[in-house]
Amino acid sequence: MATSTKIQLTANEKPAFFVAPLRKDSAEKASELLQENHTKHHIYFNSEGFHNHIVHHLLTLYALGAPPSSIQAAYDANRTYQRPPVAVHPRVAADLSSRSTFAAHLGDEAYYGDYLAHFSAELEAKGVRAVLSEYLFARDERADDLLVRTFAGFLHPLIHVGFGVEFAQPAVVAEGLAQAATHDAWIGKFLLGAEEVAEERKESGEADYGVRLVQLLEEIRGNEKTAGAARWEDPNRLRDGVIKRAGKEMCEIAAKWVVNGDGAERERELERKTAEMIDASVFFTAAAQRPPHTHKMDFFYMHSTNSSVFFTSFLTSPLFPADARARLLEWKGRFDLGNYASRGAPKLLPAELVDYRLPSYANGGWQQLIDHVNGLTDDDGHVSKMLRAVANGAQACDALSQEERRGFAVNGQEVWRRAAAMGLDGTQAGGPAWVRSCGFEQAWAEVPVRAGADDSTRSQL
Numbered sequence: 001m002a003t004s005t006k007i008q009l010t011a012n013e014k015p016a017f018f019v020a021p022l023r024k025d026s027a028e029k030a031s032e033l034l035q036e037n038h039t040k041h042h043i044y045f046n047s048e049g050f051h052n053h054i055v056h057h058l059l060t061l062y063a064l065g066a067p068p069s070s071i072q073a074a075y076d077a078n079r080t081y082q083r084p085p086v087a088v089h090p091r092v093a094a095d096l097s098s099r100s101t102f103a104a105h106l107g108d109e110a111y112y113g114d115y116l117a118h119f120s121a122e123l124e125a126k127g128v129r130a131v132l133s134e135y136l137f138a139r140d141e142r143a144d145d146l147l148v149r150t151f152a153g154f155l156h157p158l159i160h161v162g163f164g165v166e167f168a169q170p171a172v173v174a175e176g177l178a179q180a181a182t183h184d185a186w187i188g189k190f191l192l193g194a195e196e197v198a199e200e201r202k203e204s205g206e207a208d209y210g211v212r213l214v215q216l217l218e219e220i221r222g223n224e225k226t227a228g229a230a231r232w233e234d235p236n237r238l239r240d241g242v243i244k245r246a247g248k249e250m251c252e253i254a255a256k257w258v259v260n261g262d263g264a265e266r267e268r269e270l271e272r273k274t275a276e277m278i279d280a281s282v283f284f285t286a287a288a289q290r291p292p293h294t295h296k297m298d299f300f301y302m303h304s305t306n307s308s309v310f311f312t313s314f315l316t317s318p319l320f321p322a323d324a325r326a327r328l329l330e331w332k333g334r335f336d337l338g339n340y341a342s343r344g345a346p347k348l349l350p351a352e353l354v355d356y357r358l359p360s361y362a363n364g365g366w367q368q369l370i371d372h373v374n375g376l377t378d379d380d381g382h383v384s385k386m387l388r389a390v391a392n393g394a395q396a397c398d399a400l401s402q403e404e405r406r407g408f409a410v411n412g413q414e415v416w417r418r419a420a421a422m423g424l425d426g427t428q429a430g431g432p433a434w435v436r437s438c439g440f441e442q443a444w445a446e447v448p449v450r451a452g453a454d455d456s457t458r459s460q461l
Contacts (some may be wrong), residue, residue: 004123004170007034009062013167017310017368017392019065023328029068030058032076037170043112043179051156051179054078055172057381059163060388066374076458078380088113094287099142106145107184121352123170130317135177137324150180153334154300156326157183158332162310165317186406187335190243190250195327195332197255209269211256212407213280213333217258217348218248218343227345232440240344250341253336261326267315270325271396272404274308275316277333278393283409284340286356286419288438289328291455291458295356296426296444297386299434302335306385309392344348344439351410356418368392369420384433390420 002008009027037054045052051315054075061071092111095101096118105111123133136147150157160176163169176363220226226249228242242250259273260266285301311329314320320328361372373379394416397405410416427433432449438444 001171002171004120004174005038007031007169007171007459008165008408009034009169015166016309017285017388017395018063019367020275022062023067024067025068026062026066026071029039029071032060032143033071034058034169035124037075037082038175039345040084041079041174042085043116043182044109045228047109049109049153049183051153052082053084053381054158055163055175056385057379059172060381060384061374063167064370064374064384070374073377074379074381077377079387085113086110088117093117093253095140102142102181106149106181107267109241112178112182113182119177120171128165128170128173131173131177132319133324137321137327143279145185146177146180147190147331148191149183151191151331152175152180152183152185152187154207154303154339157336159303159307159310162307162313165215165319166310166313168276180390187241189247190254191331191334193247193251194254198258198330201255202258207258208256209260211258213257213276213336214283214336214407214421216253216256217280217284217340218378219253220250221345221347223249225254226253226341226362230342230344230437230439232437232442233390235343237437238338242338244342246341248329250338254265254337257330257333257337259326259333261323261332266322267327270305270322270329272400273329273333273391275396275400275405276312276408277311277329277336278305278389278396279405279408279410281305281308281336282332282390282393282416282419283353284336284348286351286353286422287409288343288346289349289352290346290438290441290444290447291349291352292449293444294426294429294431294450295352295422296432296435296438296447298443299382299436300339300343300437301438302382302386302423302434305393306382306389307332309385309389312392312396322444343437346439351430353410353418354415356422358418358421360416362421364419366394366420369417369424373424376391379427383424386423390416390423397440430442432438 009031011022011024011027043052057074058071071318093114136143157176157180160179164172164176225246228238229246260269281304285297285305289295319435362369372382394413435443
């Protein structure tokens with residue numbers, strides 16, 4: 001049985017997207033390796049806060065039906081650069097139930113082990129639902145602060161908690177909450193600021209629940225301040241560019257995306273808005289191309305796509321009250337808008353996605369794509385997560401009626417497969433696996449041009 005300190009998969013889990021039936025032998029292998037990772041490795045593989053992706057990678061491969069040998073190979077390839085956990089501070093760990101002590105060490109990765117011990121004990125005593133309600137959804141100062149931190153680090157704490165919820169692993173939830181506690185909170189200025197504007201509009205009756213995320217992407221690009229806020233030389237283009245130079249304008253635009261968490265149609269609204277968020281994240285991740293350069297997905301945009309899969313699980317999870325689901329979803333959609341702006345708000349080219357030529361390994365449908373990614377030997381988890389998230393998006397959007405999908409940008413199963421294949425191909429096409437900050441010409445300098453294109457047209461530093 002899975003506990004707050006023991007990872008135990010059973011092959012009876014119901015992830016958002018998975019290849020059925022889940023394999024018992026893969027469940028056993030993944031459990032063994034994830035427990036070793038939980039015990040022997042830090043959540044950050046260096047002191048600069050680079051994230052350990054082993055949990056994400058192995059659970060994704062498990063969901064995609066990978067055999068034990070593939071799960072073992074993925075672990076072996078990525079354990080070599082991990083670092084051991086740091087010692088806890090006994091007095092601190094014992095006193096984190098005190099709100100003042102809890103607050104005193106937030107944002108300091110040296111205290112990850114202390115927060116992990118604290119959340120493990122809390123989950124053991126109270127259960128996952130109660131702990132999430134108290135520490136993330138209570139809408140008090142501590143919960144709002146930790147929820148903000150859950151959206152930090154390009155959503156890595158949210159992704160980690162999401163895996164714990166999706167695969168019913170309290171120990172992974174504990175890791176994710178401790179990871180959130182050791183991230184910074186500057187993203188709160190944007191998320192809480194946009195929420196304040198949105199709530200005022202709801203109360204005054206000015207909120208328009210029909211505004212689409214894709215419309216707001218266009219508005220960001222068409223606004224001189226938001227489109228030009230991020231600069232290539234910024235140390236952090238979201239914090240030092242978008243929030244610093246166009247924070248008010250971004251809050252005003254992001255607040256236009258609202259979710260109606262009340263009323264008889266609440267559950268259907270949450271389902272439709274979740275699908276819309278997934279559609280938009282995949283669209284701007286795939287359509288932000290720069291011909292004649294080879295198709296590449298942006299590394300930061302990819303995290304908006306990869307994290308989208310968990311919102312399908314949140315929809316049906318008894319761990320999340322409806323108002324918490326609506327709030328999380330609004331924050332995710334607004335984060336994605338900020339993320340889009342932070343990479344230079346590039347022009348989005350739908351034809352780059354719609355006309356993308358499927359490789360031979362993808363002509364047979366999703367299973368061929370899945371088999372291909374399960375056989376990769378040079379992935380750190382980002383590629384497999386991207387594939388599963390896009391496949392989940394295809395499934396989530398297909399469950400809606402044509403009218404409910406009105407205004408969506410990715411239409412038809414083949415186009416969804418094209419998005420997944422594009423992401424996969426880009427990592428294997430030479431040059432960097434991903435572009436970083438795709439709205440800037442400099443980001444494409446090392447990306448090769450497409451076959452038959454004039455190399456003199458490539459972006460230059």
